[in-house]
Every structure is written in C-alpha cells, then in structure tokens.
Amino acid sequence: MKNQERIFVIGHKNPDTDSICSAIAYADIKNRTSQKVKYVAKRAGQINEETEYVLNRFGMQPPGYLSNIGTQVKDMDIRMSPEADKSMSLKNAWDLMMEKSIVSLPIRDREGQLEGLITIGDIAKTYMDTTDSYLLSRAKTQYKRIAETIGGTVIEGNEHGYFVNGKVMVGTANPEMLKAYVEEDDLIIMGDREEDHLQAIAQNVSCIIVGMGIEVTEKVIKLAHERQIIIIRSPYDTFTIARLINQSIPVKYIMKTDNLVTFSTEDFTDDIQNEMIKHRHRAFPVINKKGKCIGTISRRNFLDMHKKKVALVDHNEKDQAVDNIEKAEIMEIIDHADMTDRARSYAKKIFTILAHAEAKAHNVPEDMVHFHEVGAVDSIVDILSVAICMDDLDVEEVIVPRLCEGSGTIRCQHGILPVPVPAVSNIVSAHHLKLHITPVQGELVTPTGAAVVAAFLTSEKLPEDFTVEKIGIGAGKRQYECPGILRAMLIRESGDVSGADVSTETDTIVKLESNIDDCTGETLGYVMERLYEAGAREANYMPVFMKKNRPAWLLTVLCKREQVPTMEQIIFRETTTIGIRRQEMERTILKREKRTVTTPLGEVEVKVCTFDGQEYFYPEYESVKKLCEKTGISYKEAYHMAVRG
Numbered sequence: 001m002k003n004q005e006r007i008f009v010i011g012h013k014n015p016d017t018d019s020i021c022s023a024i025a026y027a028d029i030k031n032r033t034s035q036k037v038k039y040v041a042k043r044a045g046q047i048n049e050e051t052e053y054v055l056n057r058f059g060m061q062p063p064g065y066l067s068n069i070g071t072q073v074k075d076m077d078i079r080m081s082p083e084a085d086k087s088m089s090l091k092n093a094w095d096l097m098m099e100k101s102i103v104s105l106p107i108r109d110r111e112g113q114l115e116g117l118i119t120i121g122d123i124a125k126t127y128m129d130t131t132d133s134y135l136l137s138r139a140k141t142q143y144k145r146i147a148e149t150i151g152g153t154v155i156e157g158n159e160h161g162y163f164v165n166g167k168v169m170v171g172t173a174n175p176e177m178l179k180a181y182v183e184e185d186d187l188i189i190m191g192d193r194e195e196d197h198l199q200a201i202a203q204n205v206s207c208i209i210v211g212m213g214i215e216v217t218e219k220v221i222k223l224a225h226e227r228q229i230i231i232i233r234s235p236y237d238t239f240t241i242a243r244l245i246n247q248s249i250p251v252k253y254i255m256k257t258d259n260l261v262t263f264s265t266e267d268f269t270d271d272i273q274n275e276m277i278k279h280r281h282r283a284f285p286v287i288n289k290k291g292k293c294i295g296t297i298s299r300r301n302f303l304d305m306h307k308k309k310v311a312l313v314d315h316n317e318k319d320q321a322v323d324n325i326e327k328a329e330i331m332e333i334i335d336h337a338d339m340t341d342r343a344r345s346y347a348k349k350i351f352t353i354l355a356h357a358e359a360k361a362h363n364v365p366e367d368m369v370h371f372h373e374v375g376a377v378d379s380i381v382d383i384l385s386v387a388i389c390m391d392d393l394d395v396e397e398v399i400v401p402r403l404c405e406g407s408g409t410i411r412c413q414h415g416i417l418p419v420p421v422p423a424v425s426n427i428v429s430a431h432h433l434k435l436h437i438t439p440v441q442g443e444l445v446t447p448t449g450a451a452v453v454a455a456f457l458t459s460e461k462l463p464e465d466f467t468v469e470k471i472g473i474g475a476g477k478r479q480y481e482c483p484g485i486l487r488a489m490l491i492r493e494s495g496d497v498s499g500a501d502v503s504t505e506t507d508t509i510v511k512l513e514s515n516i517d518d519c520t521g522e523t524l525g526y527v528m529e530r531l532y533e534a535g536a537r538e539a540n541y542m543p544v545f546m547k548k549n550r551p552a553w554l555l556t557v558l559c560k561r562e563q564v565p566t567m568e569q570i571i572f573r574e575t576t577t578i579g580i581r582r583q584e585m586e587r588t589i590l591k592r593e594k595r596t597v598t599t600p601l602g603e604v605e606v607k608v609c610t611f612d613g614q615e616y617f618y619p620e621y622e623s624v625k626k627l628c629e630k631t632g633i634s635y636k637e638a639y640h641m642a643v644r645g
Contacts, residue, residue: 004038005036005037005309006038006309007030007037007038007039007309007311008040008041008042008308008309008310009023009026009027009030009039009041009042009313010023010041010042010044010063010066010310010312010313010321010322011043011044011312011313012044012321013044014045015043015045015047016048016050016051017050017054019043020043020047020055020062021051022313023041023042023043023063023313024041024063026039026041026311026313027040027041028041030311037309039311040063040064041063041064042064042065042066043062043063043064043066047062066322067322068322069308069310069321069322070268070269071269071270071305071306071307071308072265072267072268073263073264073267073269073272073297074265074266075269075305075306075307076269076301076302076305077301077305078265078286078295078296078297079102079296079297080294080295081102081105081106081108081294082096082100083108084106084107084251085108085109086107086109086250086251086252086255087142087145087250087252088145088250088251089141089145089148089247089249089250090123090126090127090247090248090249090250090251091148091247091248092148093105094123094247097123102283102296103119103121103282103283104117104118104119104282104283104296105117105119105251106285107251107255108293111292112290112293112294113292114293116256116260117260117285118255118256119282122254122255126254127246127247133168133169134166134167134168135168135246135249136163136187136245136246136248136249137163137164137165137166137185137187139249139253140162140164140250140253141248141249142161142163142250143158143159143161143207143232144160145248145250146163146187146207146232146248147159147232147234149245149248150209150232150234150240150241150244150248151234152209152232152234153232154232155216155231155232155233156216156221156225156229156230156231157207157224157228157229157230157231159230163206163207165185165206166183166185166186166187167183167186167187168188168245169181169182169186169187169189170188170189170242171188171189171190172191172238174196175199178203179199179203182199182203182205183203185204185205185206186203186205186206187207187208187209188200188205188208188209189209189211189241189242189245190208190209191210191212191214191238192210192212192214194217197210197216197217197220198219198220198223201220201227204227204229206229206230207231207232208224208230208231209232209233209234209245210232210233210234211234211236211238211240212236213234215233260285261275261279261284262284262285262286262287263297264286264288264289265287265288265289265294266289277299282298283297283298284296284297284298310322339388339391340391340620340622341532342391343384343388343390343391343392344387346386346387346390346391347384347386347387348533349455349533349534350387350448350451350452350455351383352533353430353451353455354423354427354447354451356426356430357422357423357427357430357447357450361421361423382448383448383451383452386452390456392594394592394593394607395456396458397458397459397560398453398456398458399458399459399460399461399491400433400457400460401434401460401461402434402435402436403428403434403436403445404436404438404445405419405424405435405436405437405443405444405445406419406437406438406440406442406443406445406480407438407439407440407442408441408442410442419443420435420443421443424445424446424447427447427450428450430454431454433450433453433454438482440480440481441480441481442478442480444480444484457562458560458562458563459562462491463491463493466491466492466493467491467492468490469489469490469492470489470490471487471488471489471490472487472488472489473485473486473487473488474488504588504591504611505588505589505591506586506588506589507586507587507589508584508586508587509537509558509559509587510558510559510560510561510582510583510584510585511556511557511558511584511585512556512557512559512564512568512580512581512582513557513580513581514577514579514580514581515544515552515554515555516552516554516555516575516577517550517551517552518576519575519576523574523575524541524555526574527539527570527571527575528540528541530570531567531570534563534567534570535560535566536557536558536567537558538556538558539555539557539558540556541553541555541556542554555575555577557571561584564582568580590609590610590611590616591610592607592609593608594606594607595608597617597642599627599638599644600641601627601633601638601641602627602631604619604623604624604638604641605622605623606619606620606623606642607619607620617642619639624642
C-alpha cells in the first residue's frame with residue numbers, strides 16, 4: 001500500500017512561540033479539511049522556555065525536529081525488489097528479472113537482510129561458460145533445481161539432495177566406451193538405451209538424466225534405488241538439456257557479496273551522487289532504517305526524484321528557513337504579509353497565469369501544478385514584490401512594446417529544453433504577447449517574467465511624446481553576450497495642458513452592463529472577486545425590476561478597453577447572463593499619490609489628491625483597520641486622525 005503523501009509545515013530556524021504554534025495550528029486545520037495529503041508540523045530549531053511552557057499548558061507535544069529539508073534516497077522512486085533468496089536457481093532468477101524488467105536483483109535472507117547482489121550480466125557470463133564441466137558440483141546444486149531447470153521430474157532418489165562431486169557428461173557412446181571416461185559421482189545425460197543406463201549405474205554415477213521423456217525400465221530404477229542414484233526424466237533432447245543445465249546452479253555461487261555499495265533511505269542525494277558516479281553500477285541496493293533491503297536505485301532516479309513538500313509559516317525567509325529549503329517544493333507560504341487587497345489580487349493573478357501555463361506544459365489539472373522552479377522562495381518573493389510595487393506606485397497602464405527572448409537551449413528542472421521554454425510559450429500564446437527572438441544564447445524571458453507582463457500589460461505602443469518621471473533598473477546574474485539589464489520607466493504623456501487643471505487628467509474607460517435575473521447574491525459576490533482580481537477599476541451590482549416585475553440584478557463593471565475580453569469572459573462563465581452591453585466613456589480623474597502620515601497613535605497610509613490647489617486625504621482602509629486593531633480606538637477616530645495628518 002502506497003504511503004500517504006506528506007507536506008511538512010515549518011517555521012523559523014530559531015523558532016519562537018508564534019512560529020511553533022502556527023505550524024501546529026495550520027497542520028491541524030489542513031488535516032481537518034483535506035484527505036488527500038497528510039500535513040505534518042515540524043520545527044527547524046530548539047524551542048525556547050516560553051514556547052515549552054505554552055505547549056505544556058495546553059498539553060501539546062512539540063513538533064518533531066527537522067534540520068534539513070534536502071532530498072533523500074527515500075524521496076526517490078525506489079524500485080522495490082521481489083523476494084529472492086540465495087538457494088534459487090539462476091534460471092528462476094533470470095525469469096524473475098525478466099518478468100520485473102530489472103537488471104540487478106538483491107538477494108536477501110528471511111529477515112530481509114541483504115546477503116548479496118546478482119545482475120543480468122553475472123547470469124549471462126555463467127551461461128556462456130560451457131567449458132567447465134564441474135560447475136554444477138562446485139556450486140553444490142540441488143537435484144530439485146536441476147529437474148526444474150530442464151523441465152523434468154525426479155523419478156528416483158532424494159530430490160532434496162545435492163550434486164557435490166563429479167562432472168557433467170553426455171553419454172552417447174556404447175557401454176564399453178562409457179567405462180573409459182565416466183567416473184564415480186558424475187552426472188550423465190543419456191538417451192533411451194537400457195544397457196547405457198545399466199553401465200552408468202555400474203560405474204556408480206550420482207545422477208542419470210534421461211531425455212525425450214523416455215520411460216526408464218523397472219530394472220534400472222531398482223538398481224538405482226539400491227545404489228542411491230538419482231534419476232531425472234526430462235522432455236527435452238540431449239542438446240537442450242546440456243544447454244540449460246548450467247542455469248540450475250544456485251545464485252549464491254555467483255552473487256556478489258564483498259564490497260557491496262549500498263545506500264540508506266536516510267542518505268541525502270547530494271551525498272551519494274559522487275559515489276554512484278565512481279562505481280558506475282547499474283543499480284544500488286537501498287537499506288531502510290531497520291537494516292532491511294527494500295529495493296534498488298540507479299542514476300536515472302535523479303531525474304524523477306520527488307522533492308520534499310513544505311508549507312512555510314511565520315515570516316519565513318530563505319536565510320531563516322530550514323537548511324536546503326531551495327531543494328524542497330514549496331506548496332504554500334503562510335505569512336503575515338503586509339499587503340493591500342489590491343496587491344494581493346495582483347499577486348494572485350500572476351500565480352494564476354503561471355498555474356495555467358505550467359498545467360498546459362505538463363498536461364495536468366491546474367490544482368496539481370506545484371510550480372517546481374517557479375515555486376521557489378526567490379520567485380515567490382519576486383511576484384509579491386512586483387505586486388506590492390505596482391500597487392504602491394498606483395500604476396494604471398503598463399506598456400511593453402515586445403519581449404526580447406534568447407535562442408538555443410537551457411537546463412531546467414525537467415532536463416535540457418529549447419528556448420523559449422514551454423511555460424513561456426504558453427503564456428505568450430494565451431495572452432498574445434509580442435515575442436522577439438534574438439541571437440543571444442540563453443533564456444532572457446522566464447515564466448515568472450512572462451506572467452508578470454501578461455498580468456499587467458495594457459498597451460504595446462508608446463505614446464509619440466512623453467516625459468520620464470522615474471527610472472528603475474535591474475540586472476540579472478547570468479553572463480550573456482549583451483548586458484542582462486531590465487529598465488522600467490514611469491512616463492507621462494506630453495500634451496498641451498494650457499488652460500487645463502494640471503491636477504486632473506483624462507482617459508477612456510469602458511462600462512459593461514448586464515441584467516441578470518437568475519443568479520444568487522453569493523454567485524455575484526464571487527463574480528465581483530474574480531473581476532477585481534482580473535483588474536476591474538470598479539464593479540457593483542444593484543437590485544432592479546425587469547419585465548413582468550421579475551426581480552433581477554444589474555451588474556456594472558468599469559475597466560480599460562484592453563481588459564474587456566477578460567471581463568466578459570468572467571461574466572459569461574460565472575453568471576447566467578446571455579448578453580453584455582458595452583459603452584466607451586471619457587472621464588476626468590484627479591491625480592493621486594500615496595503617502596504615509598504620522599498620527600499620535602501611529603502611521604497610516606493615505607491616498608492624496610490635489611484639486612484647485614487643495615489637498616484631499618483619503619486614508620487606506622487596511623491601514624486604518626490595523627491601527628484600530630493595534631490601539632483599540634474606533635474606526636471613525638482613526639480615520640479622522642489620518643485625514644488631519
């Protein structure tokens with residue numbers, strides 16, 4: 001039975017009470033709401049006295065200690081080995097290996113302890129050794145195994161006995177000539193002549209094999225019984241018997257027992273790679289914590305090994321997290337992120353675009369996408385940083401004339417792939433982004449970068465005239481033929497503003513309307529969330545009465561012209577409407593900026609608009625709410641403090 005998949009919930013490397021309790025609580029919540037995986041609370045360091053007191057007070061055991069989240073042998077697809085002991089014949093071992101499609105077979109005792117290892121090559125080498133006629137006796141081969149190998153039956157003698165002396169001979173000569181070369185204790189393969197059988201018995205051989213299913217006379221059987229000689233009858237001809245018989249020797253005779261290279265399930269994969277390369281074996285036995293051999297791994301297993309899955313809680317940064325966090329697959333980050341609702345919706349939109357692209361690339365449902373490379377801490381930080389920055393700058397339009405991509409190939413999680421990688425290609429295709437392929441060798445557009453552009457792009461054409469207000473520059477770590485620099489500019493379109501109020505600006509907005517008479521309020525609430533996540537400037541719904549006095553809802557959405565297809569897709573998909581009205585409108589809006597004002601009780605973020613020389617302060621809801629929660633004052637009081645500055 002396959003073990004249930006586990007996700008570790010873990011906080012700081014130096015955990016405080018908040019970190020430990022967050023891990024315990026979140027693991028408990030997830031286990032109550034999910035049956036598919038098992039969430040396990042862990043700690044990355046020693047708990048302090050305060051935490052110990054809290055846990056004891058509520059009768060809770062501290063989470064288990066996890067010092068390293070790196071990939072271990074037990075995270076690989078270990079090839080479970082079938083039962084095989086040292087007494088089985090080479091033929092049985094070969095048949096078993098062919099059936100299971102394996103090249104190496106660990107040989108174990110009854111307790112599961114590793115005794116040796118046999119490979120396809122070992123068996124083939126033994127099979128090709130046709131000159132050693134004493135091979136069977138030196139291997140102390142059981143008569144029962146000999147009979148099984150040649151498809152025969154022991155018709156006289158003890159099948160559990162062993163062939164321990166003598167050579168293997170084919171008795172094709174007349175009785176007189178047999179005297180010359182057949183010795184005592186030999187094993188002889190013979191035809192149907194009784195006189196030959198009697199001569200072999202007279203020379204006191206240990207075993208007679210009769211081919212072609214020939215019936216042996218009662219006289220021969222009686223004499224063999226008296227001298228304790230084994231008689232085996234086989235359906236095969238003499239040639240076939242002679243060809244097969246070496247396969248009857250026990251595996252213990254040829255299996256490797258010395259200097260076996262084994263790995264423990266607890267070994268970290270980083271530690272075993274060099275050992276694998278040094279020995280160049282096809283497969284290596286794996287030993288579990290109880291000392292039992294459970295299967296084998298090979299170098300190929302590094303291609304499809306499963307990273308440990310982890311949910312990070314309580315402000316987990318890379319340098320604060322458990323060791324080797326970059327080698328794990330981060331499923332969730334549960335943090336006290338100080339983000340506005342808009343910034344959070346921006347981040348969610350980027351991740352949604354990524355999920356869709358990765359799901360298509362791997363041909364799996366979106367809820368099964370684990371992001372692999374894009375789910376690393378660095379990429380998550382990148383996405384959240386962009387979302388917060390775009391919100392803080394209050395950017396409403398984003399212009400990207402084209403994306404410049406490199407050429408050639410790049411090594412990633414799934415091997416060497418051509419540039420652009422599948423996820424980037426999927427994003428570019430789905431969102432109709434302009435991609436310009438350059439001769440630069442390497443990847444210039446990552447899936448994360450493409451997703452950011454797709455989430456915010458509003459135009460591909462710069463205005464004819466504009467002024468640059470601010471410039472931001474970022475540089476990558478990879479060395480390319482050209483400088484790896486990305487430049488972003490805050491620009492403002494130039495124009496004749498004489499006689500106009502410089503505190504205002506105009507733009508074009510599209511209003512979408514739809515009458516909906518068979519949707520619940522819950523459905524429309526969900527629709528509004530989806531619309532805001534997709535970048536709607538405004539969305540609302542109000543009760544109306546339609547023909548025949550039917551109660552209904554009027555859904556109204558304000559968005560930019562290029563956002564219309566996305567908004568309409570959400571409305572059609574999530575509601576029961578069959579039509580959407582569209583109206584393009586010009587509007588005048590006040591220019592605004594974000595500031596932080598200091599009140600007697602703390603700082604509050606506000607939006608400041610200027611009109612006719614007068615500044616107007618509009619406190620941000622989330623910021624006011626936090627001040628209320630921190631101080632206990634009413635929302636009204638905090639709001640007025642922020643307005644007064």
